Amino acid sequence: MTFSSLPQDHQRRTASRRADALMDEDVARSEFRPGDQDGEQIDRDERAALRRVVGLSTELEDITEVEYRQLRLERVVLVGVWTSGTAQDAENSLAELAALAETAGALVLDGVIQRRDKPDPATYIGSGKAQELRDLVLESGADTVVCDGELSPGQLIHLEDVVKVKVVDRTALILDIFAQHAKSREGKAQVSLAQMQYMLPRLRGWGQSLSRQMGGGGSSSGGGGMATRGPGETKIETDRRRIREKMAKMRREIADMKHGRELKRQERHRNKVPSVAIAGYTNAGKSSLLNQLTGAGVLVENALFATLDPTVRRATTPSGRVYTLADTVGFVRHLPHHLVEAFRSTMEEVGEADLILHVVDGAHPAPEEQLASVREVIRDVGAHRVPEIVVVNKADAADELTLQRLLRAEKRAIAVSARTGLGIPELLTWIDTELPRPAVELEVLLPYTQGALVSRMHAEGEVLSEEHTGEGTLLKAQVHQELAALLEPYMPAARR
Ligand SMILES: Nc1nc2c(ncn2[C@@H]2O[C@H](COP(=O)(O)OP(=O)(O)OP(=O)(O)O)[C@@H](O)[C@H]2O)c(=O)[nH]1
Ligand SMILES: [Mg+2]
Numbered sequence: 307m308t309f310s311s312l313p314q315d316h317q318r319r320t321a322s323r324r325a326d327a328l329m330d331e332d333v334a335r336s337e338f339r340p341g342d343q344d345g346e347q348i349d350r351d352e353r354a355a356l357r358r359v360v361g362l363s364t365e366l367e368d369i370t371e372v373e374y375r376q377l378r379l380e381r382v383v384l385v386g387v388w389t390s391g392t393a394q395d396a397e398n399s400l401a402e403l404a405a406l407a408e409t410a411g412a413l414v415l416d417g418v419i420q421r422r423d424k425p426d427p428a429t430y431i432g433s434g435k436a437q438e439l440r441d442l443v444l445e446s447g448a449d450t451v452v453c454d455g456e457l458s459p460g461q462l463i464h465l466e467d468v469v470k471v472k473v474v475d476r477t478a479l480i481l482d483i484f485a486q487h488a489k490s491r492e493g494k495a496q497v498s499l500a501q502m503q504y505m506l507p508r509l510r511g512w513g514q515s516l517s518r519q520m521g522g523g524g525s526s527s528g529g530g531g532m533a534t535r536g537p538g539e540t541k542i543e544t545d546r547r548r549i550r551e552k553m554a555k556m557r558r559e560i561a562d563m564k565h566g567r568e569l570k571r572q573e574r575h576r577n578k579v580p581s582v583a584i585a586g587y588t589n590a591g592k593s594s595l596l597n598q599l600t601g602a603g604v605l606v607e608n609a610l611f612a613t614l615d616p617t618v619r620r621a622t623t624p625s626g627r628v629y630t631l632a633d634t635v636g637f638v639r640h641l642p643h644h645l646v647e648a649f650r651s652t653m654e655e656v657g658e659a660d661l662i663l664h665v666v667d668g669a670h671p672a673p674e675e676q677l678a679s680v681r682e683v684i685r686d687v688g689a690h691r692v693p694e695i696v697v698v699n700k701a702d703a704a705d706e707l708t709l710q711r712l713l714r715a716e717k718r719a720i721a722v723s724a725r726t727g728l729g730i731p732e733l734l735t736w737i738d739t740e741l742p743r744p745a746v747e748l749e750v751l752l753p754y755t756q757g758a759l760v761s762r763m764h765a766e767g768e769v770l771s772e773e774h775t776g777e778g779t780l781l782k783a784q785v786h787q788e789l790a791a792l793l794e795p796y797m798p799a800a801r802r
Pocket of ligand 2: 592593594633
């Protein structure tokens with residue numbers, strides 16, 4: 307049941323209850339004094355430093371907590387400012403915002419777009435439109451407004467003042483989803499760091515809001531406001547410093563974890579196992595493709611950002627060569643820059659790969675745009691020299707003309723369906739031909755006691771012929787340098 311089906315007065319009552327709740331929060335907030343900040347509190351925060359930051363919200367609560375609360379998005383109205391491009395572009399963007407909001411667990415009640423040259427510096431949408439938005443919020447019974455962009459702290463506050471419910475922006479929403487889905491220690495730490503980075507400049511906003519509240523209604527901005535602003539500002543300075551310290555600590559920890567991952571990657575490199583990275587827009591079907599290609603049970607969800615941590619699997623080509631296949635975090639348009647930074651780690655993996663499978667959702671209304679925005683990030687992380695195969699996924703659901711158009715525009719592309727398996731054998735064969743060829747061609751006669759070496763030649767090299775003789779296995783193969791060194795004693799020349 308939706309709110310719009312309820313009688314008007316119920317809606318109004320609900321709205322006023324919400325307003326009361328908002329005031330309660332304000333009261334709670336104004337009870338804060340710098341003196342509350344005792345040693346025990348800091349200690350508790352310190353111990354919680356690596357705990358997952360559950361989410362960010364503009365819910366006006368305790369400004370000293372760095373572990374901001376869950377967004378608890380429930381009933382949201384979306385609002386976008388359409389500055390350039392076609393009406394279709396603007397609608398796609400809002401549709402994506404709706405998908406993001408649903409992923410975060412919200413119920414999307416409505417969405418509006420305003421055509422403007424640029425967002426209003428004070429309230430994001432124009433002030434007249436903000437009033438209309440207020441009506442829409444009341445009418446639909448929404449408790450949150452989600453803006454399709456990154457808003458300044460001032461814009462968030464001013465818009466919140468008009469619509470009287472919490473206002474969050476696209477960045478906070480994405481951060482919230484990231485926080486809900488990050489699984490590994492590193493992933494969680496990176497999300498926390500990004501959240502703190504997002505929060506830092508916004509503390510001033512909370513402070514202003516606090517002093518305004520404490521200044522009391524009706525009075526001018528001077529007087530009581532001034533008297534209470536002093537301690538408020540000090541408090542914010544303390545918070546800022548603590549957040550900065552935490553961020554520094556977290557950066558060090560991430561650097562350590564990164565070192566561990568680096569070692570693993572070097573290990574793979576040393577073993578010369580070719581690597582394939584699956585990249586692509588969020589929800590394109592990357593995890594599904596990984597499952598199809600390897601039979602691995604990786605989480606597949608019809609939600610954006612189902613995957614946040616790189617998942618690496620071993621896989622085999624039809625000719626029997628072993629390679630690694632890495633699933634990656636989905637890209638999304640307008641990914642705030644500090645988020646790109648935070649998630650660079652998984653993208654570095656892409657840069658190190660021997661081949662990128664760039665998955666695009668063929669059933670999406672604007673697949674070309676997704677291709678372009680993912681490529682931008684690939685360039686950003688210096689992975690543009692890695693060969694790429696464009697995998698147009700969801701061919702079972704895509705429209706034939708769209709598929710044709712994509713395959714014409716992209717020279718190195720293949721249409722597949724990770725769901726039905728269509729095109730998967732062809733893709734596997736293609737991967738086989740794209741993987742780097744091993745370096746040394748040799749012939750060895752391995753005694754039957756050296757079965758392990760035979761297996762390695764199959765897994766890491768390319769066996770051209772194999773013959774079982776009275777003395778052992780006679781193999782002709784191409785292998786990498788290190789394996790060649792191990793095989794040296796068994797080369798005919800060495801047996802002389
Ligand atoms: N019809 C159809 N749906 C597909 C296909 N492949 C994936 N899907 C669906 O698309 C949704 C997203 O799939 P995922 O594999 O989780 O996508 P992803 O790219 O890994 O998404 P993130 O990890 O969130 O970035 C799921 O509902 C899948 O069932 C396909 O070939 N055809
Ligand atoms: Mg995934």
